[in-house]
Amino acid sequence: MHDIRMIRDNPDAFDAAIGRVGAGAVSAGILALDEARRGAIGASEAAQAARNAASKLVGKAKADGDEAEFQRLRALMGDKKEEIARLEEEARRLDTQLHDMLLGLPNLPLGDVPDGADEDDNREIRRWGEPKVPGFQPKEHFELAAVQAGMDFATAAKLSGSRFVVLRGAVARLHRALAQFMLDVHVNENGLTETITPVLVREEAMYGTNQLPKFAEDSYQTTNGWWLIPTSEVTLTNTVREEMLDEAALPIRMCAHSQCFRSEAGSAGKDTSGMLRQHQFEKVEMVSITHPDRSLEEHDRMTRLAEDILQRLGLAYRTVVLCTGDLGFGARKTHDIEVWLPGQDTYREISSISVCGDFQARRMNARFRPQGGGKPEYVHTLNGSGLAVGRCLIAVLENGQQADGSVDLPGVLHGYLGGNSRIGADGVLS
Numbered sequence: 001m002h003d004i005r006m007i008r009d010n011p012d013a014f015d016a017a018i019g020r021v022g023a024g025a026v027s028a029g030i031l032a033l034d035e036a037r038r039g040a041i042g043a044s045e046a047a048q049a050a051r052n053a054a055s056k057l058v059g060k061a062k063a064d065g066d067e068a069e070f071q072r073l074r075a076l077m078g079d080k081k082e083e084i085a086r087l088e089e090e091a092r093r094l095d096t097q098l099h100d101m102l103l104g105l106p107n108l109p110l111g112d113v114p115d116g117a118d119e120d121d122n123r124e125i126r127r128w129g130e131p132k133v134p135g136f137q138p139k140e141h142f143e144l145a146a147v148q149a150g151m152d153f154a155t156a157a158k159l160s161g162s163r164f165v166v167l168r169g170a171v172a173r174l175h176r177a178l179a180q181f182m183l184d185v186h187v188n189e190n191g192l193t194e195t196i197t198p199v200l201v202r203e204e205a206m207y208g209t210n211q212l213p214k215f216a217e218d219s220y221q222t223t224n225g226w227w228l229i230p231t232s233e234v235t236l237t238n239t240v241r242e243e244m245l246d247e248a249a250l251p252i253r254m255c256a257h258s259q260c261f262r263s264e265a266g267s268a269g270k271d272t273s274g275m276l277r278q279h280q281f282e283k284v285e286m287v288s289i290t291h292p293d294r295s296l297e298e299h300d301r302m303t304r305l306a307e308d309i310l311q312r313l314g315l316a317y318r319t320v321v322l323c324t325g326d327l328g329f330g331a332r333k334t335h336d337i338e339v340w341l342p343g344q345d346t347y348r349e350i351s352s353i354s355v356c357g358d359f360q361a362r363r364m365n366a367r368f369r370p371q372g373g374g375k376p377e378y379v380h381t382l383n384g385s386g387l388a389v390g391r392c393l394i395a396v397l398e399n400g401q402q403a404d405g406s407v408d409l410p411g412v413l414h415g416y417l418g419g420n421s422r423i424g425a426d427g428v429l430s
Contacts, residue, residue, distance in 0.1 A: 001102050001362040004034055017108040020115060020324045030101060037094035044087035051080035103207070104214055107359040109324050110333045116323025122336065123323065128307065129316030131340040132399050140343030141397040142274040145405025147171055149427035151275065162272070163264060163279045170429045174396065174409065175282075177416035179257050179389045182284040182309055186386055190305050192255040192286060197235035199259050200226040205238040208364040210330040220261050228261035233383040236287035240379065241364035245289075247371045250379065251298060252289040255386060257282065275390055276348070282389040288382040291368070292358065295380035296333075299355040303335045306351040306386045313410045315395050316340040318347050332357045335384075339395045350391045353384030 007014045011027035018026060054073045061069040114123045142151055150171030156164035167175055186192040206212040206227050211219055211234065220228040229235060236254045245252075260281050271277035286305065290298045303319065310317045322334040331354035338347035358378035361367070367376040400407040405425035414421050420429040 001359060002105060002108075003362065004030070004098070004102070007031065008034065014108075018105065020109050020113075021106050021327060022325070023106060026105065030098070033094060033098045033101065037091055037098055040087050040091040040094060044084055044091060047080050047083045047087060051077055051084065054080065100213070103363070106327075106329045107332050107356060109327055109331075110355075113327065113333050114321065114323045115325075117325040118323075119326045121323040122320040122326055124318055124320050125335075127316070127318040128311060129314070129340070131316045132342050134342065134401065134403070136403045138342035138345075138398065138401060140274055140341075141394045143343070144397060144401055144407060145425040146401075146407045146423040146427055147397060150423075153275075160279075163277065165275045165278065170423045170427055171393070171397075173417060173429065174413070174423070175389060175393050177413050178392050178396070179282060179284060180416055181413060182386060182389070182392075183255065183257055185309060185312070186255045186284065186286065186305065190253075192253045195232075195236060195239075195254045195256045197232055197239075197256055197258065199229050199232075199235075199261070201229055201234055201238070203227065205234050205241070208238045208241050209234045209360055210363065214329060218263055220263060229258070230262045231260050231283060231383075231385075232256040232258040232285040233287055236285060237289075237360060237381050237383065238364060240289050240361075240366040243366055244376060245366075245368040245379065247291065247368050250289065250291045250368060251294065254287050255284060256287075257284045257389075274394070276394060278390065284386050284389060286353075286384050286386040289366070290380045290382065292377065292380050295355050295357065295382060298380075298382055299333065299335070299353065302382060302384045302386075303337070303353045306337055306353060306384055309387055309392075310337065310339060310350070312412050313392070313396060315392075315399055315410075317350070322352075328352070328354060330354070330356050330359055332359070337387075339391070341395060341398050342401070343398045348391070350395065351385040351387050354382065356381045356383070 007027055007030055011031060015025040015027050054076045058070060058073040058077065061073055114121065116122065141147060150167060150169045152166040152168060156166045183194060187194045200222065203212065203225065206219070211230060219230050236256055260283050262279060264277060264279060286302055288298050288302060307317065307319065317337050317339045320336050320338065322336055327334055334352055334354040336349050337351040339350040341348050357380050360381045361378040366379050368379050369376050396410060397407050400409055402408060407423045409417065409421055409423065417429060422430055424430055
């Protein structure tokens with residue numbers, strides 16, 4: 001959410017920045033609404049002052065026996081009371097309208113974010129590893145013999161419909177091993193605090209991390225008003241909602257392994273094969289709450305942490321900075337990490353790491369108290385996958401595939417798999 005004072009002071013700069021993400025010139029409408037709101041507040045305060053002045057004089061008129069003046073002042077007080085109520089209601093209406101308008105505006109991109117229309121204009125910043133090109137025609141994950149018994153879409157469709165999967169046996173164990181491996185690295189080596197949070201949240205939490213009001217159709221809501229989280233970014237970030245933190249407490253670095261739920265409302269017909277795009281999936285999410293001066297440094301740090309997981313798994317990837325046309329609603333800058341999938345002969349996103357500045361903090365009223373004193377400031381928030389477990393499973397299966405349909409597994413996972421190092425073509429760990 002944007003600071004109205006910043007828009008008042010720099011309307012042209014605001015329009016130029018928000019225009020880069022396709023919002024157009026909006027400051028004039030915002031400022032007109034803000035001026036009307038402030039006018040109603042000012043008029044209400046003036047009416048209240050006039051009523052207070054009349055209140056002081058009405059007793060004197062009564063004591064002086066000036067009945068005409070007494071009645072005039074009483075009538076004036078009554079009129080002002082009605083005027084004040086009307087103006088206060090008008091101010092509340094305009095304030096709600098302004099608040100809703102600001103809630104619907106995306107964040108402003110940082111100056112070094114490249115301009116562009118869509119993902120084709122994203123800018124690659126580095127690559128790691130050599131994409132595996134086996135000496136045979138590689139298959140997609142769901143086509144592998146080793147996976148056939150352990151990845152059941154037909155049963156999932158019977159239970160829940162399309163875009164769900166039932167995992168069994170070796171594939172299910174590999175999925176669990178990947179999540180455990182990621183958590184162990186982030187907690188034991190990277191200093192993130194492991195956190196278990198609810199997957200059902202109140203509406204305020206979804207507003208805080210900007211899923212609402214604009215993207216309601218992308219998430220699921222229960223009949224009693226709770227929302228299923230699309231990612232634990234929602235819960236982790238909202239742990240500081242309405243908090244006044246001490247500066248010394250920053251940065252706060254958290255991670256969580258959770259179920260995630262997305263309706264995929266805008267993806268009809270996209271990635272329908274396999275488990276690349278599901279309604280229910282798991283992620284290990286990273287969230288940092290930082291001092292404003294440290295958020296860009298933290299963004300680079302979080303990107304390195306996600307990249308390190310892929311390096312330990314021996315998975316080739318590339319890292320790109322998203323252009324303005326592909327930038328998420330709440331992000332000021334985003335790094336996407338795309339892992340190599342031999343079965344698709346391309347790189348696919350496995351993590352997005354975003355710095356949001358104070359955009360979410362203003363929506364949540366999350367602030368900190370500077371150590372040297374002074375006015376409280378809004379924290380900066382960051383989030384990123386470290387990593388998406390299902391997509392990592394896909395990458396491990398496709399990159400480890402062998403000509404006979406078996407899958408060799410990364411060495412760092414052997415200890416999580418009882419010392420086993422492969423899934424045979426019969427779907428059995430060995």
